[in-house]
Amino acid sequence: MEDDRELGRMLVDLFTDEGYEVDLAVEGQRGLHLGLSRAYDAIIVDRGLPVVDGIDLLRRLRRQAVTVPVLVLTAFGAVADRVAGLDAGAEDYLVKPFEIEELLARVRALHRRNLDQAGLLPVGSAWLDPAAHMVLLRTGEEVVLSGQECRLLHALALRPRQVHTRPSLRQRVFDGASTEAVVDTYVYYLRGKLGPGVVTTVRGVGYRLGEL
Template sequence: MRLLVIEDEAPMRTALVETLKAEGYRVMAAADGISGLELACTESFDLVLLDVMMPGLDGFALCRDLRKRERTMPVLMLTAKGQVDDRVEGLDSGADDYLVKPFSLRELLARVRALLRRKERQDSVGSELVIGSATVDFEKRVITRGGTRHEISEKEAGMLRLLATHAGETVSREKFLDVVWGYHAYPSTRTVDNFIAALRGKLEEDPSRPRHLVTVRGSGYRLEP
């Protein structure tokens, strides 16, 4: 696995690189946002560890730029800014998870492993998924059904990937929040229900009587292709 560390503080950058290499990862590093963005766009990485507070190009802007360029590798943000609004801004900019400094190296490595496992599951689904009369194009983030195209968000695509990797099994609301959102940013699992309702409107012929995104009462949701 190839990892990229983008961190402007030399002691922290060195500690991260040495810790990750000791775990067997191949690691490259950048000391500022501009050179980090260039590396992330020209090299292939399985994960980016990204500091937020950097001169020139901060982590929020860098992550948004990555996503605009359709670079889909997981991004783990590392920052001293721990307010809820900061975490939400980080995730809304395209990050997959958020770790507040100071943090333990054990927790950092656990988050890295979790994000890499998630990436492997996503890669196993492929770029297209057929659900009933609908086709999901994950690369373009589009659902096509009956000649009509519906755009889907990154979170909606993540939910469909998770359902596809557990086809025929029940996925709990808590698991959606953990895997797709990366942390419990919302006070209620009702968020998952709202996203499922939106997906049903794009996937199902009759959203009021879903055949493919099935509710498992008291547990979560199941995908029936």
């Protein structure tokens, strides 16, 4: 939510290029409507919005139990201003002028926090929702997994740096199925749905989580 139209367009282009879906509101009433009616991973709010001030907008969202993480992006940089923004319910506060890389990093952190609260696990740049048996891609696409596929990916995602042996995966994921070939079969299925890089083969040892 940014009333400077040139900066707003720049931010839309920036976050779109990063793979986000973006809505822009140039005044507070429109921003409030969007915040109450749509689901977002993160919201950026300028304090100096017309019609409804950014801090007032933030308070209204929180009163309506909207818990999406919010970054206040503003020219008001005094300590009292920062305190007011954080007390109103913002998770982060960034003062203009700002560095693009810092803004992107802060939004990524808010996005992770939102997904962590939802019980999702990172799989490269995507997220696994174990309860729904699906992977959420950054493009917004949802890839549905079978129960066994989900359990295998969940086991790998819980310890992403660990190399998991076939015997250990057979016991933990497949309840000690008769042969270790079942592990290879479901790795094949996951790669077919999510791409060859989702699971990495460590020769002579087993598998670990890869990248999407």
